[in-house]
Amino acid sequence: MSADVRQTGVSGVDAPAESIHPRSPAPPHHRARRLAITVAVLVILLAATVLGSAAVGQFPLTVAEILASIGRRLGLVSPDESARFADGALWNVRFPRIILGIIVGAALGIAGTLMQGMFGNPLAEPGVIGVSAGCAVGACSAIVFNITWLGEATVPVAAFVFGLLTTFAVYFLSRSTGRTQILTLVLTGIAINAVANALIALCVFLADTASREQIVFWQLGSLNGASWVAVGATLPFLVLGTVGALYSARKLDLLALGERQARHLGVNVERLRIIAIICVAILTSAAVAYAGIIAFVGLIIPHLLRLIVGPSHRVLIPASALGGALLISLADVLSRTLVPFADLPIGMFTALVGGPVFFLLMRRSLRSGSGLA
Amino acid sequence: MSALKTPALSSSALDAHGVSFSVRGQALLSGVDITVAAGSVTAIIGPNGAGKSTLLGVLAGDIHPSAGTVTIAGQPLKSYSVAELARRRSVMLQQSAVAFAYTVREVVTMGRAAWNRDASLDDSVIVDRALEQTDSTRFASRDVTSLSGGEQARAALSRVIAQDAPIVLLDEPTASLDIAHQELVLGLAGSLARAGGAVVIVLHDLDAAATHADHVVMLVDGRVAAAGAPADVMTSEILTEVYGHPIDVIEHPATGRRLVVPGRTRRGAVQTL
Numbered sequence: 001m002s003a004d005v006r007q008t009g010v011s012g013v014d015a016p017a018e019s020i021h022p023r024s025p026a027p028p029h030h031r032a033r034r035l036a037i038t039v040a041v042l043v044i045l046l047a048a049t050v051l052g053s054a055a056v057g058q059f060p061l062t063v064a065e066i067l068a069s070i071g072r073r074l075g076l077v078s079p080d081e082s083a084r085f086a087d088g089a090l091w092n093v094r095f096p097r098i099i100l101g102i103i104v105g106a107a108l109g110i111a112g113t114l115m116q117g118m119f120g121n122p123l124a125e126p127g128v129i130g131v132s133a134g135c136a137v138g139a140c141s142a143i144v145f146n147i148t149w150l151g152e153a154t155v156p157v158a159a160f161v162f163g164l165l166t167t168f169a170v171y172f173l174s175r176s177t178g179r180t181q182i183l184t185l186v187l188t189g190i191a192i193n194a195v196a197n198a199l200i201a202l203c204v205f206l207a208d209t210a211s212r213e214q215i216v217f218w219q220l221g222s223l224n225g226a227s228w229v230a231v232g233a234t235l236p237f238l239v240l241g242t243v244g245a246l247y248s249a250r251k252l253d254l255l256a257l258g259e260r261q262a263r264h265l266g267v268n269v270e271r272l273r274i275i276a277i278i279c280v281a282i283l284t285s286a287a288v289a290y291a292g293i294i295a296f297v298g299l300i301i302p303h304l305l306r307l308i309v310g311p312s313h314r315v316l317i318p319a320s321a322l323g324g325a326l327l328i329s330l331a332d333v334l335s336r337t338l339v340p341f342a343d344l345p346i347g348m349f350t351a352l353v354g355g356p357v358f359f360l361l362m363r364r365s366l367r368s369g370s371g372l373a
Numbered sequence: 374m375s376a377l378k379t380p381a382l383s384s385s386a387l388d389a390h391g392v393s394f395s396v397r398g399q400a401l402l403s404g405v406d407i408t409v410a411a412g413s414v415t416a417i418i419g420p421n422g423a424g425k426s427t428l429l430g431v432l433a434g435d436i437h438p439s440a441g442t443v444t445i446a447g448q449p450l451k452s453y454s455v456a457e458l459a460r461r462r463s464v465m466l467q468q469s470a471v472a473f474a475y476t477v478r479e480v481v482t483m484g485r486a487a488w489n490r491d492a493s494l495d496d497s498v499i500v501d502r503a504l505e506q507t508d509s510t511r512f513a514s515r516d517v518t519s520l521s522g523g524e525q526a527r528a529a530l531s532r533v534i535a536q537d538a539p540i541v542l543l544d545e546p547t548a549s550l551d552i553a554h555q556e557l558v559l560g561l562a563g564s565l566a567r568a569g570g571a572v573v574i575v576l577h578d579l580d581a582a583a584t585h586a587d588h589v590v591m592l593v594d595g596r597v598a599a600a601g602a603p604a605d606v607m608t609s610e611i612l613t614e615v616y617g618h619p620i621d622v623i624e625h626p627a628t629g630r631r632l633v634v635p636g637r638t639r640r641g642a643v644q645t646l
């Protein structure tokens with residue numbers, strides 16, 4: 001009898017305690033299942049978007065026609081002269097554009113994840129803090145001054161070099177006493193973006209009419225300049241950046257405990273920092289070199305996926321790559337089809353969604369008091 | 374090249390000799406000597422601003438002293454790599470906030486990072502035990518950013534225990550804990566020491582230091598004002614002088630344990646010397 005009373009008493013105490021502490025957004029023991037479902041959903045959506053993107057346009061194609069064309073390329077289906085026009089539209093225009101979109105999205109998703117992990121702050125993103133603009137200065141200079149030392153790789157390499165300088169600058173300017181405050185980070189981003197945009201303006205001023213038009217449109221962010229050459233020049237950057245990111249994943253988890261704590265657990269924080277900065281620059285330049293500045297992808301995607309699959313970088317990095325690829329692919333379909341015979345800038349869509357998300361995130365972080373000086 | 378290094382006495386796990394550290398001309402530590410023996414709990418006490426956390430930072434290898442040396446098992450701290458150091462000493466800082474919503478279990482598992490991955494089967498056993506020892510099993514699957522301050526501190530301590538290093542440095546581990554968990558944590562420090570560990574704790578609670586420490590180092594203005602057994606260091610005269618407040622050291626009427634009791638007037642008025 002008394003044991004009964006005690007038991008109800010205990011559970012009566014436990015129940016409200018459970019409700020006082022709301023469960024985390026992703027109930028941890030469900031994370032593994034959630035991860036599998038999330039990855040499956042992302043892959044299916046991405047495949048559907050890719051097929052849809054290949055089908056729509058000024059020369060509409062059916063899924064069967066697309067699959068047949070792929071089959072012909074692979075030698076599985078016998079050649080068909082009547083489909084020459086379809087093959088041309090797919091292989092010269094749509095496929096390079098789709099693949100470049102996937103590369104750009106994946107690169108931005110991973111770069112955002114790395115920056116957020118490195119700063120311990122969900123607001124860090126290559127576009128917001130000026131790394132994209134830094135890359136753009138390098139790419140612009142290469143275009144305007146007609147620099148071609150490295151052939152097709154010149155533009156991405158120039159973007160990388162400037163992106164690297166910018167990332168280092170942001171990192172060291174925005175840190176005080178070993179921590180990065182949100183306010184400092186955002187203000188540093190404003191300063192870096194201002195300087196970079198001034199340099200881009202200088203490039204535009206110096207450029208001839210043709211490159212001027214190229215720069216202006218490209219600054220809005222667009223996959224219009226996609227080609228197999230662009231795919232070939234950016235893919236190695238994505239691979240390299242992804243390998244570096246996955247190599248750093250476990251150490252980034254430890255960094256979330258704090259810099260000193262990570263060092264106590266055996267992480268060489270200085271080396272981790274430099275590897276992460278180089279990877280961010282590599283990935284951002286891959287995204288910027290041909291597609292221009294597409295902001296906020298690196299902000300929204302890792303943040304959203306962290307709520308679903310949890311913060312562990314070993315799963316967050318691949319998930320963000322998929323998520324970024326999906327977002328860019330979707331935005332590109334919209335930009336190509338929303339207005340007939342017009343190719344709207346893709347950066348416009350990501351900024352329309354990303355701006356408000358950024359604002360909400362910042363308000364929440366400021367209210368919770370984390371990171372304010 | 375110095376003379377042949379004779380291995381330090383096995384009982385001396387961590388030594389600091391003549392350690393000084395200053396920031397912009399302000400001396401935070403001057404000529405501090407401290408010897409931490411394996412199998413003992415050393416408490417660092419002293420008033421605010423005495424340099425306790427700075428000393429712990431020097432012992433942990435976070436702060437490079439401007440003069441003096443720190444040695445682990447007779448070898449200079451600098452000769453260890455970051456990973457080697459992580460297998461020899463664990464550190465709990467006062468600040469234990471985590472940037473992202475990892476689960477408590479994930480955080481505690483991070484304590485195993487410095488050890489070989491092929492021991493992963495044992496890892497979960499070690500993590501389970503570390504959670505149990507700090508009474509954290511109940512919230513092991515919770516998001517660490519949703520915990521109260523005391524729960525966060527216990528999670529951080531579990532992580533430190535899971536690191537399984539022979540030297541354990543704790544900076545005010547009991548600061549945000551209720552009385553029961555304070556005793557749990559201090560008892561845990563004692564059992565780590567009895568298992569052969571060298572434990573250093575920065576403590577504000579003088580009474581806890583008197584009870585749980587084998588050795589007390591009292592810092593005042595960055596210098597060692599007194600060091601030795603609690604009975605020798607924590608006398609009414611020394612404590613009253615160092616803290617600038619009357620402090621009595623009396624014996625518990627029933628157990629005979631030494632109690633450190635601050636002088637207090639009834640209505641909370643401040644007593645002056």
